Amino acid sequence: MRTIERLLACTLLTSGCAVDEAGLLDGSEGLYAPYELDAGLDPTPEPGETAGSPASVSTGTNAESQAMAIITALADCPGSNRLIGILENDTIECDLDGTIPKYWSATPLFSSGSPALEALSPSLPAELARYCVYDYVGPEDELESDGYAALFEAVASSSQMPLNSLGADCRGQFGQSNLYDASVGAELEQAFMANIGWAEGEDIDLASPTRARVEVAVLDTVSPEVASDPELQPNNAHGLHMAALIRAIDCPAQRSECLDDVRSVLALPRADWDAAADWTRGGKLGTHADLAMAVFEAAASWRQRRETDPKGTPPRLVINLSLGWNLLGDASTDLTRGPAASTLAAMRYASCSGALMLAAAGNTPDELCPELHAGPLAPASFEELPAPSLSECAAMGFLSDDPYPIFADADADTGAYVPLTHAVGARDEFDQSLLNSRPESTPRLVALGTNAVLDANGAGDSLSGTSVSTAVASATAALLWSYQPKLRPDEVMQLIYASGWNTGALADFDLLGESPEVHRLSVCAALDAACEAGSASCPTLACAAEPPAVDGNLSGLMTAVNAVLTSPQTNIDGYELDEDGKAPVCEESAPLNNLATTQPDIPICSRCNLTIKAGSTVRDDQLSMTIVSSYAGSLASVRLITADVLGQPEYRDLDSLVVASLNAQPDPVDVTTVTLEASDAVSASLQFTLLNGAVYSNVIPILEE
Template identity: 35%
Template structure:
């Protein structure tokens, strides 16, 4: 077994297939009308501070991926960067919120995680960058595809004004209120539920602050400096019925933060949905990727991706209707969304949401914005279908990579029996408190793991750049269109790392229960691992992987 001739050259065709697959599912692959007003999307994440033509890649590509997904969705049909910048009025701002390489070492070029205080500083810088570059009508969307685990399942921090909020968390809360007072629309990932661990109920912070109301005009006088004026409502505007809960008594209102959940290709909550985290709005979250066609990063799955999709959709709506308030933009996105139901009520932030869940639909949101505005563009034809998204076959170049990886891997007969869901493991997630992490974190195998459904096999190839440690106790979870799940451990005794010969295996003979006529077909596949670092400390991680019908 030898290495592939050229790692990057071999996989770019496969990544382009993944990118087109994702943008087609979101509705951003074909052109849609874009407005004439500039909108800024600020992504506080792993990318270094920047704005302008090119989004910088940090050590982790998470921030770059989120920024490029948001931009591609805001400018549907304009994937190539040269076309995008000529025809699209979206400006992407990046501010570094996660600068830590280790607990002690940080880098201005980006890291893998951060602290709440560093996130707060990134939010303030995002507002400042927008103020420096924005014209009078420009609006700001703040994308927070990051979060930290709540340290208890009690009341949301800040909900009780008589109880002080710890200083690091209060720094973020104050920054969010400051941004809200500048009429920023703030979107945050609801978070992913990792294997094992504790304190997994409810959304991660800052998405948990969806239960707090945005500050009023009088309250904004407290958060703004003396020379700044609180926002005023545009002349003739009206406040539509609110859609998110600012208080525990069920009264609806304008939230400080809008928490975004994730959906799979059957328009159902992704497997990593945290119990008690799913609010009223979700978006496609499986295998999301975008960016430079010649350097497409690894596809990611999680509420990070969904949040970037909603950020791009909000920018597309706002570019047509710049005088709307953030709540009015969200109302358009919500009302134009696709109805969806969660059969798992324990996933919902409020059981009453069962009848009110919506999945974002970019085309329908843009159509509604055109209908409400004065633009004379031809209304796009939007498909109302709620059928599960069917995964097309990869092209010849992508197929060549699939074949090469399979041929150059160590082939192992998989264990032929299913196992119970992983509820007994209690390893802490490697994305643990008190640090702020992307959602999801960087995957161990990324593009080079894929499930071959018809042949009932899986290829697992660890990314040479993976820094996490040794991967063991691999478990594969496969979710189907009827929401049934197969859980299996193909080879429980095999340990993998980024170095040969332990970096590439094929497991054959998986006990999959799909039906060949596709009445029951795969909508999500996910690997879980135990991760052991160089110091012998064990944690857990998981990642969604692509699949092909071969």
């Protein structure tokens, strides 16, 4: 952190601070010194407050620690020149009676934060009207000298906003003839559908076409404008991939009405840490506020359309969150401060609107040292929070005059499992955790998260990660709801969970703190369970969740890969790797960062694979690689990372000749192969470092021959 910022916080709010030569406050423990706040989620609200609302705290005697908490959060918070605070009540304006200093703009978050919110016509609920965004729009040098101090002084001097409700809006949201032969893609797609229990999905959909409409809002990198106009190219296509995967599962018969009900909502509008929001072409990153606005937009827009055009708007809403933010210190997830509190408030609004929300448990930024990045990402971690009850929704002002009927008797159903959101983890074809999964982050529900091909002709890229598994779960929820629309959101999810395959593992987190069994989703088994209650539109099924196939349903893929490798038309560049894998050396602690991003717009090597050959012959396993042509010439280094059945990772750095061969694709090289010893590998990924320093990782399948 800049010394001047810590000094300003002290001189503004107390007279007893000193700064040593290292730029640390006397008594501190360094840049990430712990601090305490005397505010928490108030479990016993006063009249006019609601359970879990940010508690009001005096800005007097504890002002120094409150300001220091904000300053520390700014140091931990990449690219943040934005703060969010919470007004004492909704009758106050965000400009605090005109006292906001020069170069700072004051904006109501949920009514003016984005073009899409400005277009909404319903009046804003009082609870959400309290959230204010403060953006610095002046010269950077003046921000470093006294910009923050001036804003802190204005807030501290006002009785309209508690200083300890102010927080830095961190940009930590994130959302994954050669081997691209169509036969390889087709086998990947067939294996994926078989492994999620939906190989017969198209036939079932065609035989039972009478379904209620369900809207799926995909909160991701893509705006509605880009999603509806093929001439507009997004800055990052992750959101298009997630929407395509949801359509493939929810709408296998490709009926236009079903396809159109999958909508894109821009939640990640920033291309880089310090970039302004691009509300048309989107980006790959977002802030707490960006996500909060997107959640509110998805629910409020749907409610508005339900009220103005009830017959033309789907009566049910699923919100897919294939994204998450890293836990950048306590301040970034402090639910008493504006940034995280705004996301929580928006999600409560969506829950009170009857929306079903699903969120990705998250991927690790370091596959060699995953223990340094443990625990689920938010908002998946919000599965540990209960959804608001009907009475709490009413107290927050989040119900309309005609409450949505899908709550039914949820308040009285004491045995219901009703978290604010449902987290989704990922498994591979053999029920193994993905190599890029975060430790201690497994929720009670997991789904296949590997090798999702998103092109009807088998020519597209395959994606892997918890983004994929979350999209699978969201699509399954929409499918069930379309056949049984009278179910409550929690009932839909309970059917999906109860009908899944028991993996034998226990969840790391859940609403009740009971470490339930981890179940892997099966689409057909879930639909079968939902239809047991009977419905005129339901198909007649006999589906049950199954253990992983012995071959992971990858035998067809092996055949297709071998056909490519043995074809006389394939130009193969082969190499040998004599070195054994190396164990990683991990630091005792990792710096706080936001590297757990989605995969690159186009995965570098989505068709790469590692073949493990049977028998005792040493160094006969084979890594086969064809990269996307747009990355040819841009690779600086490549590392193969594998893990054994105990999850112990090791790495192998590929030779510079191998890197040169990959850079020479697709002409004259079609496929680059490396023979090596990796017989104990059960999961694998490739880590690519580009000449510009960017690092991307692709999970790759392991084939057994």
